[in-house]
Amino acid sequence: xxxxxISANAGWNIVNFRSGLVRALIADGHAVIAAIxxxxxxxxxxxxxxxxxxxxxxxxxxxxxxxxxLVARFALxxxxxxxxxxxxxxxxxxxxxxxxxxxxxxxxxxxISGLGTAFIRSNWLTILVxxxxxxxxxxAALVFFQNEDDCALFVGFGLVRxxxxxxxxxxxxxxxxxxxxxxxxxxxxVFRFLLIARLIRDKGVHEFVDAARSLASQHPGVIxxxxxxxxxxxxxxxxxxxxxxxxxxxxxxxxxxxxxVRPAIARADCIVLPSYRExxxxxxxxAAAMARPAIATDVPGCRDVIxxxxxxxxxxxxxxxxxxxxxxxMLDMTTAARVAMGAAARADxxxxxxxxxxxxxxxxxxxxxxxxxxxQ
Numbered sequence: 001x002x003x004x005x006i007s008a009n010a011g012w013n014i015v016n017f018r019s020g021l022v023r024a025l026i027a028d029g030h031a032v033i034a035a036i037x038x039x040x041x042x043x044x045x046x047x048x049x050x051x052x053x054x055x056x057x058x059x060x061x062x063x064x065x066x067x068x069x070l071v072a073r074f075a076l077x078x079x080x081x082x083x084x085x086x087x088x089x090x091x092x093x094x095x096x097x098x099x100x101x102x103x104x105x106x107x108x109x110x111x112i113s114g115l116g117t118a119f120i121r122s123n124w125l126t127i128l129v130x131x132x133x134x135x136x137x138x139x140a141a142l143v144f145f146q147n148e149d150d151c152a153l154f155v156g157f158g159l160v161r162x163x164x165x166x167x168x169x170x171x172x173x174x175x176x177x178x179x180x181x182x183x184x185x186x187x188x189x190v191f192r193f194l195l196i197a198r199l200i201r202d203k204g205v206h207e208f209v210d211a212a213r214s215l216a217s218q219h220p221g222v223i224x225x226x227x228x229x230x231x232x233x234x235x236x237x238x239x240x241x242x243x244x245x246x247x248x249x250x251x252x253x254x255x256x257x258x259x260x261v262r263p264a265i266a267r268a269d270c271i272v273l274p275s276y277r278e279x280x281x282x283x284x285x286x287a288a289a290m291a292r293p294a295i296a297t298d299v300p301g302c303r304d305v306i307x308x309x310x311x312x313x314x315x316x317x318x319x320x321x322x323x324x325x326x327x328x329x330m331l332d333m334t335t336a337a338r339v340a341m342g343a344a345a346r347a348d349x350x351x352x353x354x355x356x357x358x359x360x361x362x363x364x365x366x367x368x369x370x371x372x373x374x375x376q
Contacts, residue, residue, distance in 0.1 A: 001029035011041030074100035095136030114279035146279035149300035170280025172355030178289035183266035204274025210320035288345035
């Protein structure tokens with residue numbers, strides 16, 4: 001079979017979001033080589049059956065010299081390994097991995113799992129990133145997007161040709177792994193709202209805290225929790241001092257970060273994600289699979305997952321007041337109604353976002369790219 005080179009800017013990205021795909025490719029007989037930074041997740045990537053090559057990738061910022069070195073490193077890896085196809089996730093592997101693959105006539109499949117801060121705010125970085133995408137994705141065999149809005153945006157900007165685009169239902173979710181019945185039921189009557197996200201402004205963390213403060217006096221028994229790491233590589237990161245101030249004044253309870261979010265979801269009554277934009281929110285998929293209703297913003301990547309009023313509630317973006325109103329609506333629902341909403345969410349993601357759908361799409365895309373390569 002074929003040699004498949006995969007790459008992302010962090011090993012945990014492969015472990016958390018692509019494990020099923022890696023296992024499926026290996027089961028199909030492919031040799032999978034992972035070019036990833038030397039982080040704590042490297043042993044877990046190897047445990048999936050992939051061979052790993054250390055590839056330093058700076059997650060944040062743009063450095064002309066650093067990025068030229070990264071292109072050269074990709075090229076050296078491709079020259080040495082001679083993969084039949086390259087699969088990539090996250091911006092730098094998508095851009096520079098696809099570009100290096102093109103130098104050797106090797107097909108590349110990129111996955112745009114979200115647009116990030118550069119597209120949420122329009123500035124010089126937006127212009128630069130668009131240019132990089134245009135160069136890197138211009139010769140890719142296929143570019144997967146995780147929602148129709150992102151796909152239309154890239155096509156509209158001329159960053160990729162329509163014929164080379166396809167939309168995936170996110171990274172998929174294994175509903176057997178995220179099974180609420182595997183966790184004990186709550187033993188108290190405390191209502192918990194839980195935000196799971198990297199602690200950056202673009203995830204709506206400030207709006208969540210503001211909404212929590214406005215509801216605290218009316219609902220003194222409600223707990224507002226945050227789970228997720230401070231992303232210091234992101235220039236919109238929440239400062240440690242700010243987070244500590246929120247904790248000290250009782251606005252929120254901070255749970256730190258966790259490799260396994262399922263226990264925290266199982267203890268929560270409602271998951272909240274006031275994000276400014278997503279690809280397809282993994283958090284919302286995990287919450288739904290765990291049969292928890294969610295409140296999220298009416299933006300791409302969130303509204304694609306939540307069926308408003310059926311599996312959760314949608315609120316206006318960057319609007320803490322509307323978020324608080326939707327949280328109040330959730331509190332006013334009966335327990336039976338929230339349970340029914342959570343059950344509907346689980347059934348919906350099992351139907352529309354099953355991991356098997358993503359694996360099938362990748363298998364078909366790889367087969368076509370390899371066939372087209374042999375025809376050329």
